[in-house]
Every structure is written in C-alpha cells, then in structure tokens.
Amino acid sequence: MQYASTAEAVDISQWLTNLEDRLSALGSVSDATSYPIFATTSELMILEGTLTSGRISHQTNKIIYAPFEMRTNEPLIWTRRWNYPYEITSFFYFSSRDRKYYVVYRDEIQEIKNYVEDLIGTVHYPSIPLEFNFDIISINELNTNLENIRNMGGNFQENVFIFIGNPDWFRELENRVKNVPNSRTVIVEPESMDKDLEHGYVYIEGQKTMYIGREMLYGAFFANNLDNYEYNLDLALERLFTVTEIYDRKTGYLRSKKPECGYDLFRSLLDTYKTRANEKNKNPATYADLVDSLTRQNRAFRGGCPSVF
Amino acid sequence: MSSKKGMIGMMETILIIFVIFIIIGLGMYFFFKFYAGSIEERAQQTCMLTSTQQLLSITNMPQIQCSFQSIPQQNCIDIYKLWAFSQSRDVHLLREGNCPKEVHFEIIYPKPSANKTCDLQDILNPNFPDNCNLIELYTPPEQMVRNRGKIILTTPVSLYFPEKSLTIVGKLIIGAYQ
Numbered sequence: 001m002q003y004a005s006t007a008e009a010v011d012i013s014q015w016l017t018n019l020e021d022r023l024s025a026l027g028s029v030s031d032a033t034s035y036p037i038f039a040t041t042s043e044l045m046i047l048e049g050t051l052t053s054g055r056i057s058h059q060t061n062k063i064i065y066a067p068f069e070m071r072t073n074e075p076l077i078w079t080r081r082w083n084y085p086y087e088i089t090s091f092f093y094f095s096s097r098d099r100k101y102y103v104v105y106r107d108e109i110q111e112i113k114n115y116v117e118d119l120i121g122t123v124h125y126p127s128i129p130l131e132f133n134f135d136i137i138s139i140n141e142l143n144t145n146l147e148n149i150r151n152m153g154g155n156f157q158e159n160v161f162i163f164i165g166n167p168d169w170f171r172e173l174e175n176r177v178k179n180v181p182n183s184r185t186v187i188v189e190p191e192s193m194d195k196d197l198e199h200g201y202v203y204i205e206g207q208k209t210m211y212i213g214r215e216m217l218y219g220a221f222f223a224n225n226l227d228n229y230e231y232n233l234d235l236a237l238e239r240l241f242t243v244t245e246i247y248d249r250k251t252g253y254l255r256s257k258k259p260e261c262g263y264d265l266f267r268s269l270l271d272t273y274k275t276r277a278n279e280k281n282k283n284p285a286t287y288a289d290l291v292d293s294l295t296r297q298n299r300a301f302r303g304g305c306p307s308v309f
Numbered sequence: 310m311s312s313k314k315g316m317i318g319m320m321e322t323i324l325i326i327f328v329i330f331i332i333i334g335l336g337m338y339f340f341f342k343f344y345a346g347s348i349e350e351r352a353q354q355t356c357m358l359t360s361t362q363q364l365l366s367i368t369n370m371p372q373i374q375c376s377f378q379s380i381p382q383q384n385c386i387d388i389y390k391l392w393a394f395s396q397s398r399d400v401h402l403l404r405e406g407n408c409p410k411e412v413h414f415e416i417i418y419p420k421p422s423a424n425k426t427c428d429l430q431d432i433l434n435p436n437f438p439d440n441c442n443l444i445e446l447y448t449p450p451e452q453m454v455r456n457r458g459k460i461i462l463t464t465p466v467s468l469y470f471p472e473k474s475l476t477i478v479g480k481l482i483i484g485a486y487q
Contacts, residue, residue: 010348017355017407021362024405028366030381061402086379087371242399246372249393250471256433257472299378306471309376 009056016051016058019044023062026079027090033129034077044070046094048231063232063239065222066094067158076131082236084213085291085298086247086309089239091215091232093132093222098157100133101221102149104173105164107138112165115190115197119164119214128218139173146176153181162221164188167203186220191285199284204229210284234280241277244270251308261305266297352407353487357460359406360485364462367412367481372399373446375469385467386414386479388444392432395446409449409457411484416442416468418478438470438477449486457486 019036026032045052046066050059078093105116120134121127128134137145153159161177163170167187174185186204188211190197199212202220209230211217216236223229248270255263273290281287301307368374368384372394375385391414394400403412416438425431427441434440461484468479 010351014351014355017359020405021359024366025362028369061405081371081381083379086376087374087381089371239399242397243372246390246393246397249396250387250389253389253392253433254472295379306474307378309379 008054012053012056013058016053016056019051020058020060020062023060023064023077023079023092026077027062027092029079030081030083030087032079033131035074035131036077037074044072044075046070048228049235061235062092063089063219063235064092064094065219065228065232066092066224067096067099067222068224068228070094070096072096072098076129078129078132080215080218082213082215082239084215084240084287085295086243088243089236091219091236093218095132095222096157097131097133098155099160100156100158101135101160101162102142103134103136103162103164104142104170105136105138106169107140109165109193111194111197112190113138116164119217139169142173142177146180149177150180153183157182159183160221161185162188164190165193188217188220191288196288199288201284202229209233210282212284212287237277237280241274244274244277247308248274254306254308258305261301263308266294266308269294269297356406356408356485356487359408360410360460360462360483363403363406363410363412364464364481364483367403367483368464368466370394370402372397375467382469385469385476386481387469387471388432388438389471391444391446391468392427392429395444400447403447404449409453409486411448411454411482411486412446413482413484414444414446414466414468415480415482416444416477417465417480438468454486460485460487 022034022036026034043053045068046064047068049061050057052058074097076095076097079090080093081090082088103116103120105112107113116136120136142149149159159180159182161174161183163174163185165188167189170187174187177183177185186202188200188202190200198214200210201208202211202217204220204223204226207226209226210233211220216233219232220229223232248267251263251267251270254261255267269290273287273294276286276290298307298309368386369381371381373386373391375382375387403410419439421439421442423440423442425441426443426445427437431437431441461482463480463482466479466481467476469476
C-alpha cells in the first residue's frame with residue numbers, strides 16, 4: 001500500500017516536472033500553443049507559483065493565468081511574450097475545452113469594435129487560438145441571445161463574459177448575465193477609448209486593477225480571480241524591473257564606449273521605468289508614457305550609435 | 310526427557326522463525342534497493358530531459374537574446390545583456406529542474422589569444438573578444454555539486470557585440486550534475 005502510494009507520488013511528480021518542461025519549451029518562442037494529452041485525468045491546481053496534483057506540489061516561477069482547478073487530461077495551453085516595449089517574459093494561459101468566453105462590445109464605437117476584432121484575432125495573426133472557445137458579441141446581440149446562452153450555460157464549466165469599454169455601459173447587462181450558470185465577468189476599461197487601448201484598468205470580482213500591454217489583458221480573461229491576477233501582476237513587474245535593469249546596465253556599457261552618442265537621457269528614462277516597476281506602481285498611464293518615450297528614443301539611435309533594444 | 314524434547318522443538322521453531330525473518334529482511338533489502346535505483350534512474354532521465362530543453366530555451370531568454378528595434382533575433386546572444394544578466398537577481402531562474410547545472414558561454418571563433426574567464430574589465434577592454442574566452446553565467450554552489458558526476462551538453466550560438474556590430478561564433482555549455 002505504502003509502495004503503491006509512493007509510486008503514484010513519483011509518477012505525479014514526474015508528470016508535473018514534464019508539464020513545467022513543456023512550459024519552458026513553449027516559453028522560448030513569442031507565441032505558441034500546446035494541447036498535450038496526458039495519460040491520466042489528473043486534477044491540476046494552479047495557485048500562485050505552485051502546480052499541485054493530489055498531494056504533490058511543484059514550485060514554478062512561471063507567470064500562469066489559469067482556472068483555479070482543472071480536471072482534464074487535455075489542458076489547453078497558450079503562451080505569449082510580454083513585449084513592453086521590449087520582450088520581458090512569457091505569460092502562460094491555461095484553459096480547457098469546457099469553458100466558454102464571450103467578448104462583449106458596444107458596436108456604435110468603431111475604435112472599440114476594431115480593437116476587439118484585433119484582440120480576438122478575426123483580423124490579424126497572432127490571435128487567441130480557436131480551441132479556446134472565444135466569441136465576439138455586441139451588446140445588442142447579447143441582449144437578443146441571452147436566453148439561449150443561459151440555456152446552454154450549464155454545458156460549460158465556466159462562462160466568462162468580458163465587457164470592453166466604459167463600465168457604465170454594462171451595469172445592467174452585468175447583472176443579467178449573472179443568471180447564466182457558472183458565469184464570471186471581467187470588465188476592461190481602456191485608458192483612452194479612441195487611440196491607445198493597450199493599457200487601462202480591468203475589473204475582476206468587481207475590484208479595479210491595471211493592465212499594461214495586450215498580453216497582460218489576455219491574462220485578465222483567464223485569471224480565475226483577482227488574487228491570481230494580482231499575484232501575476234506583481235511577478236510581471238518584478239521581471240520588468242530586472243529586464244529593465246539589464247538594459248540599464250547595457251546602456252551604461254554602451255555609454256562608456258560611445259560617450260558621443262548621448263545615452264544619458266535614455267538611461268534616465270530606464271531609471272524611471274525601473275523605479276515605477278520596483279514600486280509596483282498601479283497607474284497604467286505612467287508606464288505607457290515611458291514606453292512611448294523609450295521607443296522613440298531607441299529609434300533615434302542610428303549609424304555608429306547602436307540601439308539599446 | 311520430554312522437557313528436553315520440548316526445548317529442542319522450541320529452539321527449532323525459533324531457528325525457523327529467525328531464518329524466515331532473515332529471508333524477509335533480505336527480500337525487502339533487495340526490493341527497496343532496486344526501487345531506489347529505479348527512482349534514481351528516473352531522476353537522471355528527468356535531469357537529462359530538463360537540461361536538453363534548457364539548452365534550447367536559454368538562447369531565447371529575453372534577458373540575453375539580441376533584439377533590433379524590439380524584434381528578437383533567433384539564436385543570438387547579446388554580450389552586454391549576457392554580462393548584465395549574470396549580475397542580476399533573475400539569474401536564479403536558470404536553477405530550474407531537479408539537478409544542479411552550470412551555464413557558460415565560450416568564444417570559439419575567431420579564437421581568442423587568452424584562455425581565461427572574462428570579467429567586466431575584459432569585456433569593456435578594446436581588445437575584447439581576444440582577451441578572454443569564457444563567460445560564466447551561472448555556477449551552482451560548491452556544496453550542491455560535490456561528489457556528483459557531470460554531463461556536458463553544448464550547442465553553437467552567435468555572440469553579438471553591440472558597440473562593434475560584430476557577431477562571432479560561440480558555444481553554450483550546460484554542465485548537468487547527476
């Protein structure tokens with residue numbers, strides 16, 4: 001009996017290590033999907049840096065947005081590199097085939113409609129993989145089809161409604177979709193509704209927090225609750241700090257070799273960016289402004305003055 | 310007479326029980342020895358798999374990968390980022406897996422005149438990359454690797470020097486301790 005449970009523990013431990021290896025391999029590219037089929041239907045719990053199955057836990061330093069508990073032998077895994085304004089780290093998104101996502105927008109506002117189509121990928125590649133069961137739906141369409149969606153809701157382990165736009169537009173609808181079985185809502189409020197929609201705020205479990213960059217916004221769709229999202233946000237800001245520190249040092253080396261290139265302003269921008277990340281500042285506009293300035297400055301290095309990233 | 314016979318019978322019984330215990334003990338010893346051996350073998354296999362996977366993924370880490378205008382360049386390592394990363398707190402990310410590993414980069418071609426480990430002075434020296442040939446990214450603590458065997462895995466990489474816009478041939482070396 002003791003032997004059987006030890007053998008099982010060794011198997012689960014190896015399974016978790018294999019899963020982590022698979023994630024590392026996936027994370028080495030900018031955009032990848034994996035639909036592994038595991039031999040056993042193991043219950044997988046993903047919670048703040050720990051992958052757990054049965055009594056066995058495996059520590060991971062990866063940033064994983066996932067349902068709290070998945071009982072499947074066929075998890076859907078998607079990864080994207082967080083690029084803000086340079087590649088920082090990989091984000092991993094977990095889901096399963098029995099989950100459904102509805103992205104809801106107000107079709108009178110063309111910018112948001114275009115953004116949603118771009119975000120979910122009906123226009124450009126790369127996009128959210130088809131297997132992840134995403135549907136784009138306008139407020140009017142949702143109002144018309146809500147009864148059908150409610151009837152089908154029980155077929156899914158989770159129905160996630162993602163509202164994109166001003167939270168006031170969705171107050172009434174948010175209450176109505178709560179009647180759909182196994183439902184969860186996420187509201188995305190971009191900082192600006194007409195030009196830069198890549199940073200802003202998300203409301204998870206009614207609580208407001210920030211997103212910076214599209215990859216982090218995807219994370220809000222998949223995070224099971226605010227704690228999971230915020231844990232990953234803090235980890236992402238720590239990675240942002242260390243990668244920015246690496247660029248800061250690189251700029252210092254370049255400055256010592258090429259003093260004529262004027263890397264001082266660039267370094268001061270990197271210093272501010274680093275400070276914001278280290279403070280875990282939750283104002284998305286401060287990051288977005290710095291990203292704009294860094295991108296512009298980086299493009300300005302030419303000829304004998306190498307760009308930094 | 311009968312008590313003597315009884316004593317002999319009891320001693321025989323004790324002896325038989327003793328022999329049975331020895332046989333069970335030996336059986337358990339060999340069983341667990343075999344079992345521990347199979348776990349050790351699986352651990353070694355997992356170590357090899359993780360190290361091979363790392364060999365592929367390290368060159369694509371954003372912390373050290375070359376990029377031009379935010380576009381990453383495959384299989385290219387930026388020397389300045391590599392050195393900065395070796396000094397950063399994130400270098401512990403390389404520790405993943407179940408066995409300790411060392412991760413180094415060696416300059417192969419053009420072959421440097423000096424065979425020594427590079428430090429910051431060497432890297433900033435105008436003679437670089439001729440003045441040293443090895444950049445140590447991560448070395449596990451001595452007590453973790455004592456009395457362990459080592460397997461070396463290597464793969465060729467491009468090493469890029471931003472200020473000279475120069476790319477040379479190097480080698481990523483992973484030493485996995487088993």
